[in-house]
Amino acid sequence: MTDQHLNETFLADWAIHSRFGAVEGTNGVDRQAASAADGEQRKWFQELLESHGFTVRRDEVGNQFGLLELVPGAPYVLTGSHMDSQPTAGRFDGAYGVMASAHACFRVADELRANPEQARFNLAVVNWFNEEGSRFKPSLMGSSVLTGKLVLDEALGTEDPKGITVRDALDAIGERGTSPVFGTGGDLEVASYAEIHVQQGRSMEEDGVTIGLVNATWAAHKYDFRVLGEQAHSGSTLMADRRDALLGAARLVVAARELVDGFEAEALHTACGELTVYPNSPVVVASEVRLLLDLRSPSAEVIGEAHERLMAVIERVKREDRVEIEIVAEHSWDQNPYQEEGVALAREVAEELGLTHDRVMTVAGHDSTNMKDLVPTVMLFVPSVDGVSHNLNEFTRDEDLVAGVDHLSGVIRRLAAGELTA
């Protein structure tokens, strides 16, 4: 096929793919993990993979694999991302990576079928289960189980806000497998991993870069806070007698934003996106608020300093507003690099193809963050207009989408030939 034909084929499948879980009247989707829309898309995706000669399997945590054995018994080059989305989200996040991976494998598979002597490894596409972590926490669930960072039973027992477990949700869409595929206990082996994603920022667009060579993940510190006050009548209770958990929580939300001003511009990102109030009645002072708050920075030193300042704010709020503030859970990580060999390989492919490229860090975590601890990994970005992310209006231009597929195909071609694996 000509390059133009390949691009048209990709864009045609991409257009169909974006219809699953489409939010009416928008260009975005609502396709949370193991929802009905997720299930329908997985069925369609299985048919697509099978129509290109791939065999489809899913593992016990619902990771969906498309497998093509070219070299009997050899390990697999794995590539993919996730099709699940936030409750209202763009159609590119994750989904682009899965579709780009599938089409890159289709191209390389055709080449290797024609020239079987060039294949050292087999090819596998993956649609990871529950990367987003919106319906079921934590995020990166599928890749965390595969890489042994999360226990399978714990993942399967996780409940959504309605009390439905991952186990039951996967069964409801027929996507829970009965045995591991890759990883511990699996019958297949991963040789290397590649993933492509739209950038969730606007630096590449501003700098005119088509291919982002992802070299590290930002450092972060994430907190699950419980603020405890005491229920009281919100009208009649003397102000001096109140211990208002929502007031304490609101002070933390404001403090998180104000922390940023103590550092250089964009050196620190802070956020609180999830906050729940009990009993959440208009006439009752709240007795308990849970909130998830996080600090992110390219610099672990900035995170450390921001953490100290946040703890000082907490002591002040506890004292002045007479509330308790507990850290229910927290986890932090330093700046987390990808293998430089993978970055170098991706740069060579970009230069071959004449695509502009640059090193770029990722703020958000990706399934590749897990996979790079297991096997040689390549992580790639294409630009996103205005960096809009986790929003119905997320957008990436067609020319960047197809350039990404071209580039990823080049990466997969080299990985299948044995590059990055000694």
Next chain:
Amino acid sequence: MTDQHLNETFLADWAIHSRFGAVEGTNGVDRQAASAADGEQRKWFQELLESHGFTVRRDEVGNQFGLLELVPGAPYVLTGSHMDSQPTAGRFDGAYGVMASAHACFRVADELRANPEQARFNLAVVNWFNEEGSRFKPSLMGSSVLTGKLVLDEALGTEDPKGITVRDALDAIGERGTSPVFGTGGDLEVASYAEIHVQQGRSMEEDGVTIGLVNATWAAHKYDFRVLGEQAHSGSTLMADRRDALLGAARLVVAARELVDGFEAEALHTACGELTVYPNSPVVVASEVRLLLDLRSPSAEVIGEAHERLMAVIERVKREDRVEIEIVAEHSWDQNPYQEEGVALAREVAEELGLTHDRVMTVAGHDSTNMKDLVPTVMLFVPSVDGVSHNLNEFTRDEDLVAGVDHLSGVIRRLAAGELTA
């Protein structure tokens, strides 16, 4: 019966009554409007009323009435409060008023049966539907429908957070009547109204007052705000690009508390007890937050000044945090007096009985706030230890409970004899 026997009878029924919806391991209750526990309590209450010769009816919005006709065709002295509670609440709020009213009517009924010539009016006890407004909004639902302030169909169509309507919830517990009883279209007429409640504050306890002669409701201004931002990835989006609805909402919660400091101590009460976030995901900047905020004061001038300052804060937050803030609904009222004739009658009764008494304002609304616009009304308080309210640990001493029943009996006796009605 002796006074002591009457008190013991009241306390025995009161002890049974407090078991419905009891929260295990606490002294409090969870008995929201038209819940299963509310339904079971209503059945028990019906039997109690019938055992004292009262006929039980309910109207179309689930107000439960115990009726005793002593003077054929005459209007009724109505007395009561509500048995529904906040999600986790004390056992006295509302419930004490219903039980005190029932026992006051039982006593006065026995007296009037013995001396029928003293009765000018008949007796009715009421258990108002959904005073709390926690499961179904607005509060004071039953008395608002009876007094024509809320349209019946609107009340019946109101949904709880799970989408269950008042109509279906009342049907589920068999408590939706087929015709009005009192008010427009009803076959019975109200002559006057009396209600007793535990004070939701601590001034009476501190001042050593047993009977509060409620002379007015505080002024108030209540707001339903919608804060609109834009969904974005909460990690990767540049801080400068964010329009964070939860940040805007948190600033309002903090501002409400800080408003108080601009006035004399306790001249202004402010609160936000209910706040909901969308999409409420840890990795998404919130696009919409709804919050209910209110200002309360004995002084309408203070409310007016606080309103102006709040509006100035809102303009600043809109500008600085780049969010929209809409007032979806608001309502306000001036200081709202009870009839002085009712206050005078209650004072005379307290003096007869040798009970300490004082004029006191109510911060919270009560069903009497509606009824006083229809008929002569008496509103009474008994003390609450430390003023604890809307809390599992709410507490009023037995001696205050029985003093309140004695006092209310005196009020009902006079109302039944025609006092307050020209």
